[in-house]
Amino acid sequence: MNRQYPTSRLRRARSANFARRLVRETTLNADDLILPVFVIEGENRTESIDSMPGVQRMSIDLLVNKAQRLVELGIPAIALFPVVGENKKSLSADEAYNPDGLAQRAVRAIKAATPELGVITDVALDPFTSHGQDGLLNEQGYVMNDETVEVLVKQALSHAEAGADIVAPSDMMDGRIAQIRAGLEIEGYVNTQILAYSAKYASAFYGPFRDAVGSASNLAGADKYTYQMDPANGDESLHEVRLDIDEGADYVMVKPGMPYLDIVRRVKETFQMPTFVYQVSGEYAMLKAAAQNGWLNEQDSVLEALMSIKRAGANAILTYYAEDVANWLSTK
Numbered sequence: 001m002n003r004q005y006p007t008s009r010l011r012r013a014r015s016a017n018f019a020r021r022l023v024r025e026t027t028l029n030a031d032d033l034i035l036p037v038f039v040i041e042g043e044n045r046t047e048s049i050d051s052m053p054g055v056q057r058m059s060i061d062l063l064v065n066k067a068q069r070l071v072e073l074g075i076p077a078i079a080l081f082p083v084v085g086e087n088k089k090s091l092s093a094d095e096a097y098n099p100d101g102l103a104q105r106a107v108r109a110i111k112a113a114t115p116e117l118g119v120i121t122d123v124a125l126d127p128f129t130s131h132g133q134d135g136l137l138n139e140q141g142y143v144m145n146d147e148t149v150e151v152l153v154k155q156a157l158s159h160a161e162a163g164a165d166i167v168a169p170s171d172m173m174d175g176r177i178a179q180i181r182a183g184l185e186i187e188g189y190v191n192t193q194i195l196a197y198s199a200k201y202a203s204a205f206y207g208p209f210r211d212a213v214g215s216a217s218n219l220a221g222a223d224k225y226t227y228q229m230d231p232a233n234g235d236e237s238l239h240e241v242r243l244d245i246d247e248g249a250d251y252v253m254v255k256p257g258m259p260y261l262d263i264v265r266r267v268k269e270t271f272q273m274p275t276f277v278y279q280v281s282g283e284y285a286m287l288k289a290a291a292q293n294g295w296l297n298e299q300d301s302v303l304e305a306l307m308s309i310k311r312a313g314a315n316a317i318l319t320y321y322a323e324d325v326a327n328w329l330s331t332k
């Protein structure tokens, strides 16, 4: 027998916990996490979401308490998604830029109570349109680009005025980053950051989110294929990201997460930009359902999924598991 067989033993570095820790290439910690939250009107109110067990819509006062806990856990930022009643929805989505709207009030309350927590707002019209699309429709039912962008700019400015640290356009209209950036500069919000949902795919994994914000019933089976990306496309994501960087985005995003890790890797390698990834509602629902059935170990599989997103190139991850993960990591 050849005494040098095998030439290399990669198992040596796996043979003890200390060695595994020394060679570990990727780490996950609370600094990587952003918690998306659903906000509702009222006081001391929560509502559960059938397709997202463990996630609750909550009123602003409860959200402020939650923000305090996130700061204690070391989570850097929160992403707000307002859920308003049908009476606030219209064809023109005017409620989107109401200076005293739900999102704007939530931003003010959180920044007043926990100024150190980064607040990210969603810039898109779907919570406020009666049809659930992210933009304004023409007579043929097509989402109009430039008319929508005008409203998005007003919405983003109302968020900045309320004190949002980061505005995050999730609408996929063309040219909106440039217009929002110009609006912010003109109004003097030179340090308001833009997180561009640059490569946002027309994904079936957004289903539970649409239940959470109530846009599923308004959409009534309609799709978003004329503005969100075709899941079949990869090169196109680089084109989308390049435009958003050129237009003034501070951070770019790939969404969803786990089915799109090839895109995350390509975007990171091509642009070396801060790249955020959204582990979306459907990814949460899959993991949660399997865990609730006893089919997956929840903590291990969630940590593995998030670690994989980071390994692919993510700098930060929006995840409904953020608070759980920070708790798990702090007791590990």
Ligand SMILES: NCc1[nH]cc(CCC(=O)O)c1CC(=O)O
Binding pocket: 122, 124, 125, 126, 134, 170, 171, 205, 206, 207, 208, 209, 210, 224, 279, 280, 281, 282
């Ligand atoms: N502007 C809409 C928006 N913003 C975030 C999500 C999905 C997030 C998730 O599934 O967790 C969606 C859904 C959609 O495009 O229909």
Ligand SMILES: [Mg+2]
Binding pocket: 172, 173, 174, 175, 198, 240, 243, 244
């Ligand atoms: Mg684009």
